[in-house]
Amino acid sequence: MGLRPGRFAEIPGPDQLFGNLAHEIARRLLPPGPPPPMDGVRAAATELFEMLLPQIAAPLLQPEYAGELSAARELVPAALESLVGLLHKRELEVVGSELEREGSYRDLALQGRLDLLVRRGPQVAVLDLKWTRSERRYLEEIADGSAVQLAVYRAISADDGAKGTGGYFLLRQRRILAGDGSILTDHPIEAERADTETLDMVAGDWKRWRDLASSGVLVAAGFDDAADHRPDGLEFQAPKEPCRFCDLTSLCRVQVETI
Numbered sequence: 001m002g003l004r005p006g007r008f009a010e011i012p013g014p015d016q017l018f019g020n021l022a023h024e025i026a027r028r029l030l031p032p033g034p035p036p037p038m039d040g041v042r043a044a045a046t047e048l049f050e051m052l053l054p055q056i057a058a059p060l061l062q063p064e065y066a067g068e069l070s071a072a073r074e075l076v077p078a079a080l081e082s083l084v085g086l087l088h089k090r091e092l093e094v095v096g097s098e099l100e101r102e103g104s105y106r107d108l109a110l111q112g113r114l115d116l117l118v119r120r121g122p123q124v125a126v127l128d129l130k131w132t133r134s135e136r137r138y139l140e141e142i143a144d145g146s147a148v149q150l151a152v153y154r155a156i157s158a159d160d161g162a163k164g165t166g167g168y169f170l171l172r173q174r175r176i177l178a179g180d181g182s183i184l185t186d187h188p189i190e191a192e193r194a195d196t197e198t199l200d201m202v203a204g205d206w207k208r209w210r211d212l213a214s215s216g217v218l219v220a221a222g223f224d225d226a227a228d229h230r231p232d233g234l235e236f237q238a239p240k241e242p243c244r245f246c247d248l249t250s251l252c253r254v255q256v257e258t259i
Contacts, residue, residue, distance in 0.1 A: 014059075014060060014065055014068050015131055015132070015133070016131075017056075017057040017059060017060055018057070018060070018068075018072050018076065018131050019129070019130070019131030019171070020056055020057060021049065021052055021053065021056060021057045021072075021076065022076050022079060022080065022129060022131055022171050023098070023115060023129055024048075024052055024056060025045055025048045025049060025052065025076065025080055026080060026083065026097060026115070026116065026129060027097045027098050028048055029041070029044060029045060029048070029080060029084070030083075030084070030087075030094045030097055030116065031094065032093075032094050032095060032096050033093060033094060034093050034094075035084050035087035035088055035092070035093070035094065036084060038081070038084060038085060038088065041080065041081045041084045042077045042078065042080070042081040043077075045076065045077035045080040045081065046073070046077045049072075049073065049076055049077060060072075075171070075172060076171070078174065079171040079172065079174055080171075082174035083127075083129075083169060083171075083174075086169070086176060086184075087118065090120065090183065090184060090185075091120055092118040092119065092120050092125075092183070092184075093118065093119055093120070094116065094117070094118055095117040095118060095119050095124065096114075096116075096117050097114075097115065097116045097117070098113055098114070098115065099113065099114040099117055100112075100113055101113070101114055101156040101157065101158075102156060103155045103156035103158070104155070105155045105199045105202075105203060106199075106200075106203045107203070107207075108199075108202065108203045108206055110152050110155050110156050111156070112149075112152055112153070112156055114126050114128075114153065114156075114157060115127060115128050115129045116128075116129065116169075117157060117164075118183075118184075119162075119164075120183050122162055123162060123164065123183045124157055124158075124162050124163070124164035125157075125164040125165050125166065125167060125178075125182055125183050125184050126150075126153040126157050126164060126165070126166040126167070127166075127167055127168075127169050127176075127184065128149065128150070128153070128166060128167070128168050128169070129168075129169050129171055130168050130169065130170050130171065131171045131172060132170060132171075132172065133172065135170050135173055135175065135177065138168045138170065138177050139177060139189065142168075142177060142178070142179050142189045142191055143189055143190065143191060143192065144191075144192050145191050145192040145193030145194075145197065145198050146198065146236070147166075147179075147191075147198070148198060148202055149166070150165070150166035150167065150168075150179070150195065151166075151195040151196075151198040151199050151202070152199070152202075153165075153166035154166060154195040154196075154199075155195075155199060164183075165178060165179065165181055165182040165183070165184070165195070166178070166182075166195075167179075167182055167184040167185065177189060179191045179195075201235035201236065202236075204233075204235060205234050205235050205236055208231040208232075208233060208234060209231065211231070212231045217229075221238075226238070
C-alpha cells in the first residue's frame with residue numbers, strides 16, 4: 001500500500017505566500033553569472049512583484065490582507081535589492097537558483113532544492129531565503145548546531161568538487177545569518193558544533209527511527225503521549241508542537257477530524 005497526500009491541504013498563509021513570491025522574483029532577477037547592476041534592481045523587482053502576485057499569490061489580493069500587501073510592496077523589492085547588494089559586496093556570482101541536488105552522508109540519502117548557490121573563486125555557498133517575522137529561531141539554530149537544513153546543504157551543494165557552507169538570508173530583516181567559515185559574511189555566528197557533527201546526529205536519529213519502523217512500530221507524533229514512545233538515544237528532542245507542513249498529517253494524526 002502506498003502513502004498518499006493527506007486530506008488537510010490548505011492555502012498557505014500570507015507569510016508563506018510572500019516568501020514564495022520573493023523566491024520567484026529572486027530566481028528571475030538572478031540568472032547564473034555576475035549579479036545584475038544595482039541600478040534598476042528595485043524597479044525590476046517591483047515590476048515582477050506586480051506581475052507575479054496574481055499568478056502565485058492571488059489570496060493576498062483579498063481585502064483582509066490589504067495592510068500586509070501594502071507593506072510587502074515596499075519590503076519585498078527592498079529585500080531583493082539588498083540581496084543583490086550583498087552579492088556585489090561579497091564579490092559573489094550566481095551558480096544557479098532553485099537547483100535540485102542529491103547527495104549522501106554515511107548511509108543517509110539526502111536531497112533538496114537550493115534557493116541560491118553562489119561562488120567566489122573555488123568556494124561555494126548556499127543562500128536560503130526566509131520570509132520571517134523573527135530572526136531568533138534561525139540565530140539559535142545556527143548557534144546551538146541544530147540548523148539541519150544548512151548542514152544538509154553542505155552535503156549536497158558540491159559544485160566542481162567544492163562543497164560549501166549554508167546561510168539564511170532573512171528577507172524582511174535584510175540580514176544574512178551564517179556560521180563559521182562562510183564566504184557570506186564577515187560576522188559569522190559561533191556554533192557549538194560543526195555541520196558534520198549535526199549530520200552525524202541526524203544520521204544516528206534516522207537509524208533509530210528506521211530500526212523502530214522495521215520492528216513494526218510507528219509513532220503517531222500528533223498524539224499528546226507520543227513523546228513516551230520515542231526510541232531511546234535520540235539526539236534531537238521532540239518539538240513542543242508537531243510540524244504541520246507536510247502531506248502526511250493524517251498519518252501522524254497531528255490533525256484529527258472531530259464530530
